[in-house]
Amino acid sequence: MAGLTAAPKVMPGLPYAKGLQEAAGAGFLLYCSIAAVLLSLKFWYAIRNSGGRS
Structure with a gap:
């Protein structure tokens, strides 16, 4: 479970996706x-x- 919580921080393109979402x-x-x-x-x-x- 610890690996699943740390994985999204390492994914490439995540800041770009967050910017698009905002x-x-x-x-x-x-x-x-x-x-x-x-x-x-x-x-x-x-x-x-x-x-x-009228």
């Missing part, structure tokens, strides 16, 4: 925040213009 997480949060802003703007315009048409 970048993917940041990109996902950015995507979600932009989607939330666009949806809230869409609802705001829909509520604002709902009484104008």
Whole structure:
């Protein structure tokens, strides 16, 4: 069991994979925040213009 816990520290490319994972997480949060802003703007315009048409 001790060998299994020490193995991930020696694997080549692990820092690169961690960097990719952090970048993917940041990109996902950015995507979600932009989607939330666009949806809230869409609802705001829909509520604002709902009484104008008949």
